[in-house]
Amino acid sequence: MSSEASMLEVDGLSAFYGEARVLDEISFTLHEGSAAIVGRNGMGKTTLCRAIMGITPPDSEGSVLLDGRELGGEPSYVICSAGIGYVPQGRELFPSLTTDEHLRMIGGRLVARGRWDVDAVYGLFPQLARRRRLSGAQLSGGEQQMLAIGRALLTNPRLLLMDEPSEGLAPAIVDELLETCHRLRDEGIGLLVVEQNLGVAGRLADRLLVMVSGRIEHDTHAAELLEDEEAQRRYLGVESMATGEGA
Amino acid sequence: MSGARGGARAGGAVATRLASLTNPRAGLRQQVSASLAIAAALAAVLWVLYKAFGEGLGSSGNAPQFIVVCLNGLSLAGLYFITASGFTLIFGLMRVVNMAHGSFYLLGAYVGLGFVEDGVPWLVAVVLAGLVVGAVGLVIQQVFLRWNQGQELRQALITIGLSIILGDQMVAHFDPTPQTIPPPSGLTGSVSLGLYGIDYPSFRLFVIGGAALIGLLLWLLIQRTRFGIVVRAGVDNGAMASALGVNVQLVFAAAFFLGSALAGLAGVFGGTVLSVAPGQDDKFLLSSLIVVIIGGMGSLAGAALGALALGLVEQLASVYLPEGYTNYSILLTFILLIVVLAVRPTGIFGRPE
Amino acid sequence: MIRYRGAWTVGTRVVLVLVLLAVALVPAFFSTYFTGAVALKVLWLGLAAASLTFLSGQGGMVSLAQTALFGVGGYITARLMVFEAMSPWLAALIGVGAATAAGLVVGSIASGSRVIYFLMITLAFAVVAYLFFSQVSTFGGHTGINGVFAPAPLDNPTLKPTAVYYVCLACCVVAYLLLRYVGRTPFGLALQAVRDEPARANALGFDVRLHRTLAFALAAAIAGVAGVLATWQTTRISPGTIDVTRTIELLVVAVIGGLYRLEGAWLGAFVYVLLDTYLRGLSGRFETWIGIAFVAIVLLSPGGLAGLLARIDEEVRRPERKRRRRRRRRRAPRLGSALRRTG
Numbered sequence: 027m028s029s030e031a032s033m034l035e036v037d038g039l040s041a042f043y044g045e046a047r048v049l050d051e052i053s054f055t056l057h058e059g060s061a062a063i064v065g066r067n068g069m070g071k072t073t074l075c076r077a078i079m080g081i082t083p084p085d086s087e088g089s090v091l092l093d094g095r096e097l098g099g100e101p102s103y104v105i106c107s108a109g110i111g112y113v114p115q116g117r118e119l120f121p122s123l124t125t126d127e128h129l130r131m132i133g134g135r136l137v138a139r140g141r142w143d144v145d146a147v148y149g150l151f152p153q154l155a156r157r158r159r160l161s162g163a164q165l166s167g168g169e170q171q172m173l174a175i176g177r178a179l180l181t182n183p184r185l186l187l188m189d190e191p192s193e194g195l196a197p198a199i200v201d202e203l204l205e206t207c208h209r210l211r212d213e214g215i216g217l218l219v220v221e222q223n224l225g226v227a228g229r230l231a232d233r234l235l236v237m238v239s240g241r242i243e244h245d246t247h248a249a250e251l252l253e254d255e256e257a258q259r260r261y262l263g264v265e266s267m268a269t270g271e272g273a
Numbered sequence: 274m275s276g277a278r279g280g281a282r283a284g285g286a287v288a289t290r291l292a293s294l295t296n297p298r299a300g301l302r303q304q305v306s307a308s309l310a311i312a313a314a315l316a317a318v319l320w321v322l323y324k325a326f327g328e329g330l331g332s333s334g335n336a337p338q339f340i341v342v343c344l345n346g347l348s349l350a351g352l353y354f355i356t357a358s359g360f361t362l363i364f365g366l367m368r369v370v371n372m373a374h375g376s377f378y379l380l381g382a383y384v385g386l387g388f389v390e391d392g393v394p395w396l397v398a399v400v401l402a403g404l405v406v407g408a409v410g411l412v413i414q415q416v417f418l419r420w421n422q423g424q425e426l427r428q429a430l431i432t433i434g435l436s437i438i439l440g441d442q443m444v445a446h447f448d449p450t451p452q453t454i455p456p457p458s459g460l461t462g463s464v465s466l467g468l469y470g471i472d473y474p475s476f477r478l479f480v481i482g483g484a485a486l487i488g489l490l491l492w493l494l495i496q497r498t499r500f501g502i503v504v505r506a507g508v509d510n511g512a513m514a515s516a517l518g519v520n521v522q523l524v525f526a527a528a529f530f531l532g533s534a535l536a537g538l539a540g541v542f543g544g545t546v547l548s549v550a551p552g553q554d555d556k557f558l559l560s561s562l563i564v565v566i567i568g569g570m571g572s573l574a575g576a577a578l579g580a581l582a583l584g585l586v587e588q589l590a591s592v593y594l595p596e597g598y599t600n601y602s603i604l605l606t607f608i609l610l611i612v613v614l615a616v617r618p619t620g621i622f623g624r625p626e
Numbered sequence: 627m628i629r630y631r632g633a634w635t636v637g638t639r640v641v642l643v644l645v646l647l648a649v650a651l652v653p654a655f656f657s658t659y660f661t662g663a664v665a666l667k668v669l670w671l672g673l674a675a676a677s678l679t680f681l682s683g684q685g686g687m688v689s690l691a692q693t694a695l696f697g698v699g700g701y702i703t704a705r706l707m708v709f710e711a712m713s714p715w716l717a718a719l720i721g722v723g724a725a726t727a728a729g730l731v732v733g734s735i736a737s738g739s740r741v742i743y744f745l746m747i748t749l750a751f752a753v754v755a756y757l758f759f760s761q762v763s764t765f766g767g768h769t770g771i772n773g774v775f776a777p778a779p780l781d782n783p784t785l786k787p788t789a790v791y792y793v794c795l796a797c798c799v800v801a802y803l804l805l806r807y808v809g810r811t812p813f814g815l816a817l818q819a820v821r822d823e824p825a826r827a828n829a830l831g832f833d834v835r836l837h838r839t840l841a842f843a844l845a846a847a848i849a850g851v852a853g854v855l856a857t858w859q860t861t862r863i864s865p866g867t868i869d870v871t872r873t874i875e876l877l878v879v880a881v882i883g884g885l886y887r888l889e890g891a892w893l894g895a896f897v898y899v900l901l902d903t904y905l906r907g908l909s910g911r912f913e914t915w916i917g918i919a920f921v922a923i924v925l926l927s928p929g930g931l932a933g934l935l936a937r938i939d940e941e942v943r944r945p946e947r948k949r950r951r952r953r954r955r956r957r958a959p960r961l962g963s964a965l966r967r968t969g
Contacts, residue, residue, distance in 0.1 A: 081512050101522075102515035112516045120513070122505040131502045136518050181518050370742050417921075425742045426688060430881065430924045433874060437917030445911060555870045559753050562746045603757040610750060611735055618738055 032057050032091070033216050034185055039088035039098075041070070041077040041240075048073045048084060050240040056185075060207075060217035062227035062248070065237035066262055071220040072115050074237070075189045079112050080105045092184065107136065111183030115190045115220075117174040119162030126158035128173055132180040140182025147176040150206065168199035175206065185216035192226045204229050224262065228252050236261045310612040324593045337469040342592050343585070348477040350584025351484030352543045356557050357564035357576045358491055359535030365508045365571020366528045368425055369418060371410075372432040374536050375558025376439040381406045381537025382544035382553065383447045386454045395457035395545075403538040410533025411526060418529075419522065436554070444551055451550035454541060480542050487538070491573055504528060508571050563606065567613045569623025578621055582609060638939075642889070650795060653788045662787030666859050668899045669794040671879060672892030673801055674852035677845040678880040679891045680805045684814060685841045686821030688741065688885070691732055691748035692849045693876045694755035697868035699725040699850025700857035701759055704771040714777035714858075722850040729846020730839060737838035752873045760865035770864025774857050787859075794855050798892070801848050805888055808844070817841050878920050884930025893932050 034056040041049035048070045065071055077086040080102045090097045090105075097105050106112065120128065129144045137143050148155040151172040157165060165173060171191060178186060191207075192200045207230055211217050221227035227234060228248040236244035236251070244251070244261055251257055325339035360374045371377075381402045388398035417431050455461070456476040463472040495501035503524055506514045515521045536557075543553065563583055568575025583606065590605040613621065653661045678692045703721030706712040712720075736747040759765045766772075776782075776790055808814045819827045820837050828834050857863045866872070875898075883894020898916075906912045927934050 079516050081516060102512065103518050103520050106516055106518040114513065114516070118510055118513045120506045120509040122509050123502060127502045127505075130499060131506055131514075131517065131519070133518050177517060368742075370746065417925075426745070427924060427928065429742060429745055430688075430877075431921055433877065434917050434921035434924060437874065437878075437920065438914050441911060441913035441917065445914075555753070559750060563750055566743065566746060566750070603754055603761065607750065607754040610747070614735055614739075614747070 033093060034218065035089075035091040035094075036078065037089040037091070039074070039077055039086060039090060041073050041084040041086040043073075043084045048240050049077060049086070051088070052240070052242055054235060054242055054245065056216065056218060058214075058216065059233070060211050060219065060231040061233040061235060062219045062221050062231040063235045063237055063242075064221055064224055064227045064262065067222065069237045070240040071222075071237055072189055073240075075112070075114070075187055075220055078105075078187060079110065106181055106183075109182075109184030111178035111181050111186045113171075113174045113178050113186065113188040113191060115193065117162075117170045119165075119170060119173060121161065121163060124159050124161055125154055125165065125173055128162065128177050129180060132177060136181045142179045142182050144180065147179055150179075150209075151176055167194050168196070168202065171195060171199075171203060172206075179210075183215065185218060186210065187218050189220045190222060191219065192221065192223055200226060224252070224258065310615050313608075314612060321589055321593050337471055338592070340466070340468065340471060341473065342588050344473055344477065344481070346585035346588035347581075348480045348546060348584075349588060350580045351480045352539055352546065352557075353560045353564055353583055354484050354577055354580035355487055355539035355542065356536055357561040357568075357580055358488070358573060359532035359539075360561040361565050361568070361571055361573070361576045362504075362528055362535075363532040364565060366504055366511075367418075367422070367525050369414075369529075370425065370429045370432070371532070372429055372558065373413070373436040373439060374432075374533075374561055375554035375556070376436045376443070377406050377410060377533050377536035378540040378543065378557040379443060379549070379551070379554040380409065380439065381540025382454070382549040383443060383540075384537065385541030386452060386544055386549050387447075389454050395454070395541075399538060399541040402541045403534040406537025406540070407530040407534030410536075411530045413533075414526060414529040419525070422525075436558075440551065440554060443554075449551050451548045452544075453548050454544040456545050477546060480546055483542060487535070488573070488577055495573060500524075500527070563610055565620065566610060567620060569620025571624075572620070572622035575620055575622035646799070650792075653791055658785070658787060661791055662785075662859070664899055664903050666787055666791055666794055667856075668892065668895045669791070669798050670852045670855040670859065671876075671899060672895035673794075673798050673855070674849050674876055675880040675883065675895055676798075676801060676805065676888055676891035677848040677852070678876060679883070679885060679888055680848070681841060681845045682880070682885040683887065684805075684809055684821065685817050685838060686741065687736075687744050687838060687842070688877075689748045689842070689845070690745060690873050690877060691729075691751045691755075692845065693868050693873040694752040695725045695729055695732075695846040695849040696853035696856070696876075697755060697759060697863070698728050699853030700863040700867070701765050701771070701853075703854045704774045704857050704863050705765060707775075708771055708773055714775075718854045721854050722847055725850025725853065726843050726847040729843040729849075733839040733842030733846070734835070737835040737842065749873070752868070753870060756865055756869050756873075759868065766864070768865060770862060770867070772862040774861050774863065776858035776861075790855075790859060794859075797851055797855060801851070802888060805844075805848075813837070813840070878916060880930075881920060882923055882930055884932030884934075886929050887932040887936065890930050890932030893935075894930060897931065 032055045036055070037053050039049055039052040040047060052074060063071055063074065073084055076082075077084060077088075078090055078097075080086075080097070080100055086098075088098060092105075092108050092110060095108055097108055097110075100108075102112075120131075123131065126144075129147055148158075151169075153169055154172055154176060157169060162170060162173065175186075175188075175191075188207075191203055195203065204226070207217060207219075217231065219227065219230050221230065228251075232248050234244075234246055234248050234251050235242050236246070238261055244257070246257075325335050356374070356378055359377075360371065363369050363371050363374075384405050385398045385402035388401055389395055393401070413435060417435065418428055421427055421431075456479075460476040460479050462475060464475040464478065465471070466473050493501075495504060503514065503519050506517075507519065507521060507524055511521055514524075539557070540549075540553075543557065547553070560583060564576055564579035566579075567582055568577070568579030586605055586609050594605075617623070649665075652665045656665065674692055674696045677695075678689055681687045681689050681692075699721040701721075702724040703714075703717045706717035706720060707714055710717075732748070732751050736744050736751075739747060759770075760768055779789065809818075816827070816832050817837050819830075820832060820834050824834050853863075856867070879894040879898045880891060881894070882890075882897055883892070884890030901916070902912075909915065923930055929936065
């Protein structure tokens with residue numbers, strides 16, 4: 027597959043917290059579709075998301091290309107404008123804003139450039155429409171996740187970067203979440219998901235990248251890894267897929 | 274900026290804090306200081322009420338004086354609020370303690386005075402002064418503060434240095450003898466309050482009204498416009514706001530412009546009511562600091578509350594302290610500060626960091 | 627943030643001893659005016675600045691209250707000496723005690739606050755102290771208190787400043803050694819931990835507020851001593867000695883010298899007093915130039931002049947260390963604890 031068709035290309039990405047190197051020359055390429063990054067706690071998965079999004083700390087160096095455009099070193103809002111929508115771990119909603127304000131916050135230029143506007147988001151998540159005057163803290167865990175995804179969608183991204191979206195959610199809600207993600211994927215939005223839960227990761231993406239100690243140690247198909255208990259143990263520790271550790 | 278929602282939250286917080294007094298597990302230090310503080314505050318309020326109304330509500334009693342003193346306190350509070358609202362906007366959004374904020378106030382006063390002396394109508398002069406000071410603030414922010422975001426102490430020190438330079442340059446370029454800005458022609462006299470036959474300076478009433486209007490406009494800006502939503506999001510989590518496409522540098526610049534302009538605006542008001550003189554910059558910087566410490570960083574409602582507290586305490590203390598102790602009124606300001614810090618260290622509407 | 631250096635090298639010790647010798651010989655080689663008005667001022671101003679530098683360097687707290695505490699020491703001493711005809715030494719003791727007590731009070735109020743709030747609260751205290759001393763008649767109101775004569779053995783500071791000079795010098799040396807010593811006691815080390823990582827120190831069981839309050843009280847005592855010495859030297863104290871301008875001036879002195887090294891306090895005082903004495907008359911805009919120098923130092927060399935000197939010293943003696951550190955970054959170990967923090 028030629029790199030001209032690549033959506034996201036990460037090359038030699040390293041990240042430091044002070045003098046401690048947390049990401050070690052990470053390189054991978056994403057073409058259309060979705061991929062999940064899996065790994066145990068503390069392996070650098072969230073750091074990777076922050077480095078791609080240009081959020082400091084950590085300090086990062088290396089190259090991140092989105093559709094061929096170099097994003098390394100740019101401020102976060104430029105990276106967002108370029109087309110990466112960020113759904114962070116823990117959602118990071120704004121305590122001072124209501125649900126509706128979270129959506130209205132996104133800049134007009136970003137909203138107008140694609141099919142996602144505030145009404146479309148409410149259409150996707152009707153529950154949110156019923157809660158539009160409430161502040162983020164008053165939403166349930168699942169609704170918070172919907173809001174976090176919704177506001178990222180309003181930037182009409184090329185690629186959605188999601189960090190532990192299933193964290194803290196009941197299984198039924200996780201199912202809804204997965205359905206939403208599949209719908210988005212079918213519409214052509216790329217999906218790069220960080221997940222500790224191997225089962226969820228496998229249902230979200232065909233391709234799994236296993237991170238160990240700040241490096242990508244294994245790049246495989248979901249089906250393969252899910253069947254290979256030996257590999258699971260080696261790369262991910264002793265949890266089996268059935269009882270994948272939640273956050 | 275929390276505004277009304279902050280008000281509800283703070284009400285709950287105060288209630289929780291009061292409840293914690295009876296909670297045996299709350300720290301002893303907190304309980305003792307909070308109880309002492311509330312007791313002292315109650316005693317003070319009762320004392321003032323006694324002095325004011327102890328001789329009845331008739332005009333032979335002290336009620337008329339009380340009303341005048343309260344109005345003085347309110348007009349002072351109005352000045353403090355306009356200044357402090359700019360300070361808390363900058364502080365809340367960018368975590369910048371602009372120690373040159375008082376210099377901006379004085380600069381606004383001198384610029385406004387200059388315009389009025391040149392024949393510009395007062396209302397136009399005040400707007401122009403605000404714009405000029407806003408521009409100065411914007412330049413300072415872009416040159417000195419834009420690149421060291423997050424280094425709070427360093428920025429505070431830089432702005433202290435700038436205040437030294439600005440202060441000296443103002444003495445060099447403007448007449449340092451104390452002056453006053455003449456009020457607009459309709460507001461030079463007094464107006465009857467219809468109560469006890471009191472006549473009160475109309476410009477001071479204008480200051481109270483003006484401050485309330487500015488407060489209302491700011492509230493609308495913060496609560497009802499997209500800019501306000503972005504500012505509030507930025508105060509909550511600047512990194513995340515940026516990750517959602519908000520050009521935070523632009524928002525910072527706009528907020529710094531607005532905050533500085535408010536200081537300049539306040540300067541013209543203050544220069545008309547009080548005076549235009551070196552030393553006013555220190556006075557209004559200090560009052561902004563106290564208002565923000567009392568009211569909480571980044572909160573418009575907090576700035577209003579803090580300004581009211583400061584203005585009223587200052588005026589009431591200067592009149593109602595027992596004879597021979599009126600010189601100690603300044604101590605009451607400090608005590609007010611201590612009381613608030615003891616009960617709620619991050620300010621009444623502040624958020625625990 | 628530059629770490630407060632505790633280690634002395636042989637070279638540093640030699641330099642400091644030489645400086646001390648030079649300072650001690652000033653009365654012998656310089657005019658009475660220079661000794662009494664300039665050098666003496668450098669000593670007590672440096673002492674006051676040292677109280678600020680100690681707090682900022684060791685404690686991570688930049689305090690604008692030091693001038694006011696200096697004033698408490700000076701004012702109480704002056705009042706007792708002039709109006710109660712108390713023995714100067716006893717008055718001085720009480721003055722310093724009062725300053726320490728004030729330091730305890732203000733410290734306990736401000737100790738729970740972050741750096742920026744601490745700055746604001748101490749400034750508020752400074753202004754309140756100024757207004758208090760300028761309005762309360764016991765302390766002479768706007769004119770202050772005059773006729774404060776140094777104790778008899780110390781002679782007249784204007785005509786024969788040598789005795790006062792050496793007392794001042796002794797106080798400075800004692801304070802310097804004391805503060806350096808404190809930095810190496812368990813208390814001092816705990817204070818530095820509180821400075822660097824307050825949350826972690828708290829979790830380890832250190833009472834953060836207590837440490838900060840005690841450090842503040844110590845600094846207040848030192849500022850109080852400086853206040854007493856200054857009052858003896860100038861024979862008066864007035865609100866103008868402790869107004870906002872003077873408060874900022876002390877900060878300027880400390881910043882110019884360097885906020886992270888104790889020696890910087892006297893270095894900054896030396897530079898400032900020389901500039902003030904000899905250059906103020908040259909330009910009407912002295913304050914502007916000071917402000918520019920201040921901003922320049924904060925922007926370019928936050929460690930002040932002392933920091934600059936230290937860096938030159940490092941460059942000259944140990945270029946190897948810089949090269950080694952650059953190489954270390956390339957092959958930085960992947961520290962487990964840092965990773966676990968981020969997930």
